[in-house]
Amino acid sequence: xxxxxxxxxxxxxxxxxxxxxxxxxxxxxxxxxxxxxxxxxxxxxxxxxxxxxxxxxxxxxxxxxxxxxxxxxxxxxxxxxxxxxxxxxxxxxxxxxxxxxxxxxxxxxxxxxxxxxxxxxxxxxxxxxxxxxxxxxxxxxxxxxxxxxxxxxxxxxxxxxxxxxxxxxxxxxxxxxxxxxxxxxxxxxxxxxxxxxxxxxxxxxxxxxxxxxxxxxxxxxxxxxxxxxxxxxxxxxxxxxxxxxxxxxxxxxxxxxxxxxxxxxxxxxxxxxxxxxxxxxxxxxxxxxxxxxxxxxxxxxxxxxxxxxxxxxxxxxxxxxxxxxxxxxxxxxxxxxxxxxxxxxxxxxxxxxxxxxxxxxxxxxxxxxxxxxxxxxxxxxxxxxxxxxxxxxxxxxxxxxxxxxxxxxxxxxxxxxxxxxxxx
Amino acid sequence: xxxxxxxxxxxxxxxxxxxxxxxxxxxxxxxxxxxxxxxxxxxxxxxxxxxxxxxxxxxxxxxxxxxxxxxxxxxxxxxxxxxxxxxxxxxxxxxxxxxxxxxxxxxxxxxxxxxxxxxxxxxxxxxxxxxxxxxxxxxxxxxxxxxxxxxxxxxxxxxxxxxxxxxxxxxxxxxxxxxxxxxxxxxxxxxxxxxxxxxxxxxxxxxxxxxxxxxxxxxxxxxxxxxxxxxxxxxxxxxxxxxx
Numbered sequence: 001x002x003x004x005x006x007x008x009x010x011x012x013x014x015x016x017x018x019x020x021x022x023x024x025x026x027x028x029x030x031x032x033x034x035x036x037x038x039x040x041x042x043x044x045x046x047x048x049x050x051x052x053x054x055x056x057x058x059x060x061x062x063x064x065x066x067x068x069x070x071x072x073x074x075x076x077x078x079x080x081x082x083x084x085x086x087x088x089x090x091x092x093x094x095x096x097x098x099x100x101x102x103x104x105x106x107x108x109x110x111x112x113x114x115x116x117x118x119x120x121x122x123x124x125x126x127x128x129x130x131x132x133x134x135x136x137x138x139x140x141x142x143x144x145x146x147x148x149x150x151x152x153x154x155x156x157x158x159x160x161x162x163x164x165x166x167x168x169x170x171x172x173x174x175x176x177x178x179x180x181x182x183x184x185x186x187x188x189x190x191x192x193x194x195x196x197x198x199x200x201x202x203x204x205x206x207x208x209x210x211x212x213x214x215x216x217x218x219x220x221x222x223x224x225x226x227x228x229x230x231x232x233x234x235x236x237x238x239x240x241x242x243x244x245x246x247x248x249x250x251x252x253x254x255x256x257x258x259x260x261x262x263x264x265x266x267x268x269x270x271x272x273x274x275x276x277x278x279x280x281x282x283x284x285x286x287x288x289x290x291x292x293x294x295x296x297x298x299x300x301x302x303x304x305x306x307x308x309x310x311x312x313x314x315x316x317x318x319x320x321x322x323x324x325x326x327x328x329x330x331x332x333x334x335x336x337x338x339x340x341x342x343x344x345x346x347x348x349x350x351x352x353x354x355x356x357x358x359x360x361x362x363x364x365x366x367x368x369x370x371x372x373x374x375x376x377x378x379x380x381x382x383x384x385x386x387x388x389x390x391x392x393x394x395x396x397x398x399x400x401x402x403x404x405x406x407x408x409x410x411x412x413x414x415x416x417x418x419x420x421x422x423x424x
Numbered sequence: 425x426x427x428x429x430x431x432x433x434x435x436x437x438x439x440x441x442x443x444x445x446x447x448x449x450x451x452x453x454x455x456x457x458x459x460x461x462x463x464x465x466x467x468x469x470x471x472x473x474x475x476x477x478x479x480x481x482x483x484x485x486x487x488x489x490x491x492x493x494x495x496x497x498x499x500x501x502x503x504x505x506x507x508x509x510x511x512x513x514x515x516x517x518x519x520x521x522x523x524x525x526x527x528x529x530x531x532x533x534x535x536x537x538x539x540x541x542x543x544x545x546x547x548x549x550x551x552x553x554x555x556x557x558x559x560x561x562x563x564x565x566x567x568x569x570x571x572x573x574x575x576x577x578x579x580x581x582x583x584x585x586x587x588x589x590x591x592x593x594x595x596x597x598x599x600x601x602x603x604x605x606x607x608x609x610x611x612x613x614x615x616x617x618x619x620x621x622x623x624x625x626x627x628x629x630x631x632x633x634x635x636x637x638x639x640x641x642x643x644x645x646x647x648x649x650x651x652x653x654x655x656x657x658x659x660x661x662x663x664x665x666x667x668x
């Protein structure tokens with residue numbers, strides 16, 4: 001008899017879990033298959049939760065990416081401009097004094113950034129900065145015959161500016177060119193003035209007027225910009241505005257759009273000019289995007305909790321149903337740990353299978369969206385994609401949720417007293 | 425010729441329920457008992473005498489409240505749950521009255537469960553042992569049947585096969601025939617005696633049936649938590665199932 005030899009040896013204190021958890025795996029899978037209906041129900045439940053979370057995440061990030069692209073497509077990431085003129089008091093107020101003042105604000109004229117070429121060269125060498133472009137911007141009037149429109153004129157170096165906002169790709173008619181005497185117009189403005197490519201019109205800034213020939217029409221992606229924008233060569237704008245050799249602002253494009261906040265703050269501390277990141281310039285949009293992200297996060301958290309509770313409830317019932325079998329297994333010599341792992345594995349399997357099904361469902365939903373959500377022009381509103389990293393993240397999350405959900409039922413299964421469990 | 429080694433040694437064994445509470449009740453009152461290797465013993469007594477409790481304590485499913493229980497020469501009352509579990513796995517086989525097989529597994533799978541539990545896999549030799557054991561109990565044709573497809577007697581035989589597959593020194597059976605008709609009971613008992621004869625495994629069988637008790641080598645009678653009598657049975661009426 002095999003026992004006689006080591007009858008007096010104490011039994012091993014701890015049994016290492018066998019690699020692959022063969023016993024736990026086979027029992028867990030068999031239990032799941034045995035409870036067909038229950039298992040299927042909960043897997044579908046998990047799938048629904050996973051599909052919702054995945055779809056919403058993909059939708060919101062697609063939406064946000066699209067919005068940002070549109071917004072930043074016509075803007076610089078960081079803009080450096082000369083400070084507004086402020087009124088300073090003739091002398092400082094002493095602590096014991098009370099001042100009664102009436103301050104007349106200064107009128108704001110276009111002001112140039114002093115020595116901007118040197119600043120531009122220095123900024124280009126900074127890490128994280130992808131491109132720098134000087135700009136003269138001012139208000140004025142566009143005139144053609146009897147028509148006149150208020151315009152925002154921007155004088156740029158075409159090549160540099162193209163690196164900031166990809167202006168060349170936004171041309172819808174004509175060719176992008178800014179030789180002296182040439183101009184590019186926003187599509188709506190051209191329509192309002194009745195201008196086509198090749199036509200001439202007059203630009204007036206109050207004191208100075210000049211003529212220009214239209215070389216191209218551009219669609220900047222934002223209606224308001226298309227109604228007002230006139231793009232001129234830097235030199236022409238400098239003379240129109242009365243700032244020879246000047247630039248009212250420097251536009252920066254960064255390698256990482258999200259670094260704008262910190263970089264702008266850093267620059268602001270170092271430069272005497274006004275430094276504004278795109279997030280400051282579009283504060284409302286940023287708040288809206290943040291609100292969206294927070295809402296999405298809340299939805300995801302709530303769905304996760306529901307999924308965990310669903311799996312947990314099914315497993316709790318399963319433990320009750322399987323009392324006797326657990327008792328038999330324990331009597332046969334299954335350790336508490338082994339019994340616990342059987343149920344933890346069931347949770348993991350349900351989570352994993354549910355997430356695979358759920359990701360599939362989400363893909364179908366995304367396809368449906370792309371097919372049915374179209375703008376007024378019949379083109380898809382925007383594309384949303386399911387990045388593999390999101391799918392993987394979700395699958396792992398659901399599996400973990402399954403294990404988490406199984407923790408309490410698994411413990412109670414392991415804690416069952418075999419003698420009691422068999423008796424019932 | 426040395427004495428057969430002691431498998432079980434109980435001294436002053438007591439077991440109470442609801443210890444410390446107002447409804448505390450002592451079920452086993454200081455039992456002394458020795459079981460040697462290879463014995464085939466019956467445990468009889470009226471309902472409520474504590475037979476199942478004694479079997480649970482012997483099976484390391486319940487701890488004694490006082491006294492000593494030495495299994496294979498080692499004191500068990502000081503072992504923790506993990507150690508008790510491993511002892512059960514290695515030293516004991518169980519046959520219960522009913523609901524003792526996992527319904528989701530076939531007969532063969534049920535019998536290979538102890539190997540699966542111990543090794544994490546069912547090796548070819550484990551499968552062969554299980555098949556041989558099922559054949560020995562007369563169920564070679566039922567290997568892939570689920571318990572639901574087997575009669576009560578057949579299920580018990582599968583349970584016996586499973587209890588024996590790891591070749592434990594002792595099998596504890598709690599009313600193994602309690603649920604069966606006479607013919608099936610006889611069949612099951614015959615199988616147990618045959619296994620005992622072929623393998624020398626000790627059996628302790630709790631039974632209500634005096635006919636079956638008479639077919640054991642020793643009858644221990646438990647009344648009101650005390651051993652009333654402990655008598656060896658002679659081979660006066662040799663039943664057909666005992667080998668010569």
